[in-house]
Amino acid sequence: MDKQRDDTIASRISRALAERIISGVLSPGERLRQDHIAEEFGASHVPVREAFRLLEAQGLAVSEPRRGFRVAAFDLKEVREVAEMRAVLEVLALRHAIPHLTAAILERAEAATVAADTSRDVRSWEAANRAFHRLLLEPCGMPRLLASIDDLHAASARFLFSAWRTSWEARTDHDHRAILAALREGRGDEAAKILERHVGWIGKTPARTAAGETREAFSIVG
Amino acid sequence: MDKQRDDTIASRISRALAERIISGVLSPGERLRQDHIAEEFGASHVPVREAFRLLEAQGLAVSEPRRGFRVAAFDLKEVREVAEMRAVLEVLALRHAIPHLTAAILERAEAATVAADTSRDVRSWEAANRAFHRLLLEPCGMPRLLASIDDLHAASARFLFSAWRTSWEARTDHDHRAILAALREGRGDEAAKILERHVGWIGKTPARTAAGETREAFSIVG
DNA sequence: GAATCAAAAATTATCTATAATTTGAAAACA
């Protein structure tokens, strides 16, 4: 295996584990045993521990000193917290990105929307949805802000996958199209307003604890 | 020294280094040599590397794979980015905290304001200022949000200390008093509006590169 | 100015000590 010059074993393990946590292969609360993981990746426990720290920073794992690491748990309260943080941060990013948005970018965002609407499974929907948001926000040129938003997207994806693990129904994302239309016509404030409602929690009824209702709450995380 | 049961060598080193980076003892761009630091703390380099990862997550250090870690650099562009992120996140936190604010909390926030106004040096001013913000926001009960805000405060403090390293002049913080007054009278929206302006960058002229002007820009980071 | 070699420093591996968890047996109780 030829490892990249600019990434370390720790970051490679971190990415692999993040993927598993987000997709739900590793369940919330599950222990992350460093020796087992080290063995699986053919490495020692030192880079594994560094990978754990990276996951901790992304909010995907939690450290219990002298007791190891666990996959971070999450509840509806946290879904809501993440959604609200995304709402305000994405609006901030969009406002700064707007002056730098080009027709080409909006074109690609449109394509991402189409890809999302025609997705056959939740995985590809999530990828397309994330691409849409990334495309519109990246031109803001604020690296720290974008990094925070990425981490929140990862958290959102966990919730999404946990709810739609088995089935998935395609649906047209009217918000995305409305945002694009507003941006094309120079109505930046309106685009920001739609984005805030789209991502955030405003007016979304907290779901009851019943499993079926929970899914409905999760499904609206855009 | 008897080490606490629930904190690790890595976190202890991390806190010590964070303190140095924030206070400016370690300069932006400076290399963090793991062997030297390990020796200084009487530990091996393994916990030192974990400490570096923690600092990286807080945005105080940057990793250059295969080349080690450096103290994170910062420029006016990043000061602005941090200020704007703080503005939107602190407003979000305040809105959720308001229903849980008690007279006792406002009392303590008032005391923190007085402490800030009578500070003789920038260190104690920063501590009092941070306490003020923490007191008002903590009741929001959103741990992830509060953690993000804490990291941004650390970044703000770096800028502050870098500008006011030698001298410091006391000044009365009218914004803090206005926020408290609004909260006492139940005008939450107005409190949030003042906080947003207070923390953020709106209407603040970006300073010229000349050192004297830069200080002025830094000084307004509340 | 390019290339080669040496020194330094980062990354990873191996090993050890210590803390946490589990297991199982004995005792207490119903």
Next chain:
DNA sequence: TGTTTTCAAATTATAGATAATTTTTGATTC
């Protein structure tokens, strides 16, 4: 007699120390 509780030994896993391996960097020579 059966069940539960408690305590100690054994097992397991984490955290850290030490050692080995690359990789980078700086100097020196061609």
